[in-house]
Amino acid sequence: MSPNKRGTIPIDSVTEDFYVRTSLNDDHVLHLATLYQNGVKLPPILVTRENNTVVDGRHRLAAQRLCERYGVEVEWLEDCDKSSLLVCALKRNVGGSLPPSNSDIVYTLKQMLESGMVSSAVAKQFAEVWPPAVIRRFLSDAQSALTRDRTIRAREAVAEGNMTVHEAALANKIKPDMLKQALIGPKKHRTAAGEIKGTLTTIFRSRGGSMGQVFRRIQHQYEDGDLSWQTVEMILEHAEKCCRATTTSVRDWRKRLEAAKKSRVA
Numbered sequence: 001m002s003p004n005k006r007g008t009i010p011i012d013s014v015t016e017d018f019y020v021r022t023s024l025n026d027d028h029v030l031h032l033a034t035l036y037q038n039g040v041k042l043p044p045i046l047v048t049r050e051n052n053t054v055v056d057g058r059h060r061l062a063a064q065r066l067c068e069r070y071g072v073e074v075e076w077l078e079d080c081d082k083s084s085l086l087v088c089a090l091k092r093n094v095g096g097s098l099p100p101s102n103s104d105i106v107y108t109l110k111q112m113l114e115s116g117m118v119s120s121a122v123a124k125q126f127a128e129v130w131p132p133a134v135i136r137r138f139l140s141d142a143q144s145a146l147t148r149d150r151t152i153r154a155r156e157a158v159a160e161g162n163m164t165v166h167e168a169a170l171a172n173k174i175k176p177d178m179l180k181q182a183l184i185g186p187k188k189h190r191t192a193a194g195e196i197k198g199t200l201t202t203i204f205r206s207r208g209g210s211m212g213q214v215f216r217r218i219q220h221q222y223e224d225g226d227l228s229w230q231t232v233e234m235i236l237e238h239a240e241k242c243c244r245a246t247t248t249s250v251r252d253w254r255k256r257l258e259a260a261k262k263s264r265v266a
Contacts, residue, residue, distance in 0.1 A: 032063035044073040109142035
């Protein structure tokens with residue numbers, strides 16, 4: 001499974017339907033954006049031929065969005081099933097400039113198991129990447145995470161009155177006794193939405209106050225002649241880029257949470 005054609009397409013036509021990292025690295029996105037802005041040519045983004053879904057290059061895509069580019073160079077991959085796309089994406093990340101974390105690897109292997117791949121098939125795909133003991137550990141963690149997700153889905157189906165315990169366990173491929181235990185076990189504390197929003201508000205207010213202090217300092221230094229306007233403009237451009245990076249990060253998290261929602265109801 002290898003790409004065989006390149007081209008340039010509108011950046012808004014690129015879609016993101018699955019992920020092989022738990023989150024983007026904002027510092028890496030900013031670094032790549034700086035490279036793009038200074039004329040550095042980076043590899044094209046790997047996408048599927050059918051609907052331009054990103055397989056490899058999400059950080060490069062985010063960086064180009066940060067630079068407000070309208071077109072993006074891509075390399076098309078022949079259409080294949082989701083399991084094959086996940087394998088291809090993870091292998092590229094393992095050999096890339098920003099290797100995946102253990103959490104990223106477990107997150108992706110869990111999706112492979114959910115898509116129908118058996119553990120032995122997953123292990124075979126990565127036999128040349130990791131030692132057998134490492135693969136077994138990753139797969140064990142991935143299976144535990146998958147069981148947790150299935151238990152949550154089953155518990156919600158029962159709580160909403162859509163299924164019986166037996167039906168929910170069968171539909172989510174877990175043992176009825178495990179689901180019964182989850183239903184009678186201690187409930188986790190659920191953080192209220194208001195509390196989370198308050199935390200975000202505090203973070204952004206704190207950031208806004210700190211930025212205000214920085215800009216007042218810049219203003220004083222400019223008025224005193226210690227900073228040229230050229231320098232001030234360069235600082236302002238950098239500040240605007242950082243703000244756009246925050247917006248890009250929120251947009252990425254929205255897409256990831258929407259993907260998690262789709263997985264939850266699948």
